[in-house]
C-alpha cells in the first residue's frame with residue numbers, strides 16, 4: 289500500500305487548500321447562518337475543474353483519478369462541508385453515473401454541461417418512506433411507449449433547488465420489485481416537476497436541500513439510464529463511489545477541526561501555560577491525530593481500489609463508516625478543547641461539529657455501511 293502522492297496530486301491538493309482558505313473561508317460563517325448557497329464559490333470551483341474531476345476531458349472533465357478527487361474533497365471539507373457536498377454529488381453521483389452508464393447522446397447533452405459546471409446535478413433516490421430501505425420506491429415511472437410518466441415525491445435532495453439536471457429513481461414495474469426500477473434524467477422546468485420547500489438543517493446549511501414533487505411528468509424514453517429495470521443497480525453502483533467522496537468529506541471535517549484545536553491549544557493559556565502543555569489536552573490531540581490518520585488510510589485505500597479497478601463496495605463502506613465516526617468524535621473534542629470559545633460561531637468548530645453529523649447519515653447511514661460490510665464478511 290503506497291499512498292505517496294505524485295507531483296500532480298500534490299499540486300491539486302495545494303490548489304484546493306489555497307482555494308478553501310482564500311475563497312471559502314471568508315464567507316463561510318455568514319452562508320451557514322443565512323443558509324445561503326455558495327453560488328459564486330461553485331462558479332470558481334467549476335473554473336478550477338473541481339466539478340467534473342474524474343470525467344474524460346472529451347466531455348469537459350479534468351480526467352483525474354479518484355485519489356485526486358479525494359484530496360480535493362478533504363481540503364474543501366476542512367473549511368466548508370456545504371461546498372464540498374455540492375462537489376461530491378456532482379462528481380460521484382451525477383457525472384460518474386452518466387459517464388459510466390449513459391448513452392453517447394446523454395453524455396453529449398448533459399455530461400459536458402455538468403462536468404464544466406455550467407449546470408449542476410442532483411441524485412434523487414430518497415423518499416419520505418424510502419431512505420435506508422431504498423428498494424421501497426413509491427415514486428412511479430409508468431411506461432407509455434415512447435415516454436415515462438413520473439409521479440411521486442423525493443426527499444432531502446442535495447442541490448435540489450439549484451440543479452439543472454436530476455437523476456430520478458422510480459418504480460416502473462412493481463411486480464419485479466427492485467428489478468423493475470428505472471433511473472431517468474429529468475430536466476429542471478419540465479412541466480409537472482415542482483421544487484418543494486428548502487429544509488432548515490442542523491449542518492451543511494449552505495447546501496440547498498429540498499423535496500421534489502413530480503405530477504404526471506413526461507420523460508422521454510431516451511432519458512432512461514441503462515436497460516429497462518437497471519435503475520436500482522445504477523443507484524447502488526453509483527452510491528458505492530459516492531461513499532468514498534463522503535468519506536473524504538468526513539476526513540476533511542475531522543482534519544479541519546483537529547487543525548483548529550491544535551492551533552488554539554498552543555495559543556490559549558490556562559494555569560500559567562499554553563493548554564497544549566496540559567496532558568488532558570495533549571492526549572486528546574494524540575487521539576485525534578491517530579484516528580484521523582487511520583481514517584485517511586482507509587479513504588485513500590478505497591480511492592486506490594476504485595482507480596485500480598478492484599471492488600470498492602466494501603472498502604468505500606468501511607472508509608465512510610470509520611471516517612464519519614472520526615469526524616463526529618474529533619469535532620466534539622475540538623469544541624471541548626476550545627472551551628467557551630468552542631460554543632461561539634467565530635471559532636468555526638461548532639459548525640464543523642454540526643456538519644460532521646450528516647456524514648453518518650447521507651449516502652447510506654452508518655448502520656447501512658455495517659450491513660454492506662457484514663454481508664461481505666458473512667457471505
Ligand code: CAA
Pocket residue numbers: 377411413414419420421422423444445446466467520521524525527528601650651652653656659660
Ligand atoms: N452494486 C451493484 N448492485 C448492488 C449493489 C452494489 N453495490 N448493492 C446491491 N446491489 C444489487 C443486488 O445485487 C440486488 O440485485 P439482484 O437481486 O439482481 O442480484 C439488488 O441490488 C438488491 O440488493 P439487496 O438484496 O442487497 O437489497 P436490500 O433491500 O437488502 O438493500 C442496501 C441493500 C445496501 C441496504 C441498500 O438498500 C442501500 O444501500 N440503502 C441505503 C440507500 C442510500 O445510501 N441512500 C442514500 C441516498 S442518496 C444521498 O444521500 C445523496 C445526497 O444527496 C448526498
